[in-house]
Amino acid sequence: MTSSTIRYKRTTIKLPYNPRTGLCRVCPDKKLRKTNYHHWRHEFETKEVRKNPMLALKNTAELHYGHHLLANSLRDFVDMPFEILQALVETMDPLTKQNFLERCKQLAS
Numbered sequence: 001m002t003s004s005t006i007r008y009k010r011t012t013i014k015l016p017y018n019p020r021t022g023l024c025r026v027c028p029d030k031k032l033r034k035t036n037y038h039h040w041r042h043e044f045e046t047k048e049v050r051k052n053p054m055l056a057l058k059n060t061a062e063l064h065y066g067h068h069l070l071a072n073s074l075r076d077f078v079d080m081p082f083e084i085l086q087a088l089v090e091t092m093d094p095l096t097k098q099n100f101l102e103r104c105k106q107l108a109s
């Protein structure tokens, strides 16, 4: 097996093997030349990950670039202070706000 690297908190971590499937978890029908690991949460300090590189894969999803950007936005959304999120939603035009709130309800059901 070939080795691989992964970015973790602005550091490149060398993994003992290449865990990539080349498939996006959201749209797996397409074989991709390149995928990204999205970190939903950085649970460990960089020094812990350097000692045990496989920790870098925890809380991740392999995604294509476009879905990675979307996942970054969703992570920002989740991490955002509620007051800021609420104020941001209030800047939406009425139709966008309605669609956004409907999507949230769909996700919660």
Ligand SMILES: [Zn+2]
Pocket (backbone or CB within 6 Å): 024, 025, 026, 027, 063, 064, 067
């Ligand atoms: Zn995708």
